[in-house]
Amino acid sequence: MPENARLSPSxxxxxxxxxxxxxxxxxxxxLSIQLHLAGLSLSNTVGILEIFGVERARSTVHNWVHxxxxxxxxxxxxxxxxxxxxxxxxxxxxxxxxAAVDPESNELLHTQLEPTRDKVIASTFFAELREKxxxxxxVFLVDGDKSLNYACxxxxxxxxxxxxxxxxxxxRVFREVKRRTSSFSNCFSNAHAETADQWxxxxxxxxxxxx
Numbered sequence: 193m194p195e196n197a198r199l200s201p202s203x204x205x206x207x208x209x210x211x212x213x214x215x216x217x218x219x220x221x222x223l224s225i226q227l228h229l230a231g232l233s234l235s236n237t238v239g240i241l242e243i244f245g246v247e248r249a250r251s252t253v254h255n256w257v258h259x260x261x262x263x264x265x266x267x268x269x270x271x272x273x274x275x276x277x278x279x280x281x282x283x284x285x286x287x288x289x290x291a292a293v294d295p296e297s298n299e300l301l302h303t304q305l306e307p308t309r310d311k312v313i314a315s316t317f318f319a320e321l322r323e324k325x326x327x328x329x330x331v332f333l334v335d336g337d338k339s340l341n342y343a344c345x346x347x348x349x350x351x352x353x354x355x356x357x358x359x360x361x362x363x364r365v366f367r368e369v370k371r372r373t374s375s376f377s378n379c380f381s382n383a384h385a386e387t388a389d390q391w392x393x394x395x396x397x398x399x400x401x402x403x
Contacts, residue, residue, distance in 0.1 A: 229398030262397035
């Protein structure tokens with residue numbers, strides 16, 4: 193969780209349209225979702241609910257997070273975009289997490305989880321990023337990865353090599369994701385790639401609320 197993390201006043205601003213016969217008060221459901229995405233384990237989140245006299249299983253809170261289908265806002269217009277990829281493990285399998293961050297605001301713009309990395313996947317990631325945000329005039333900050341450089345060239349985007357400086361914003365995101373997935377064994381243990389991908393989008397939503 194970011195060092196200056198705090199509960200966002202926007203806790204009541206996302207919908208729970210998936211709720212049908214859930215007996216838990218919606219405010220407590222929203223609080224549970226936000227607490228878990230902000231860094232609290234499922235076990236500790238369940239403990240918070242118990243303070244309010246509500247007993248729920250960890251799997252119930254996990255399902256709330258998944259079904260809420262949270263993801264970062266679209267239509268951003270950053271001047272710079274830091275892009276990188278890193279390895280994420282789902283049990284014994286290796287996946288690649290692609291991420292784009294606005295280094296000025298530290299907001300996560302887009303994430304994508306893939307079983308491998310190559311030029312086609314990198315190009316698809318950039319295409320989805322361009323659909324969600326106004327980034328055609330932005331300067332992309334990349335390292336020496338050939339697939340990312342190829343994707344920038346294919347989409348006609350301005351880019352420059354930068355290993356440190358503003359690219360540190362995306363490294364901070366990766367450090368937090370890896371801390372969460374290594375510390376909370378119930379996050380990506382026995383999880384399908386689709387579930388992990390959804391959790392990462394929800395994480396991005398919470399990250400942007402807390403920075």
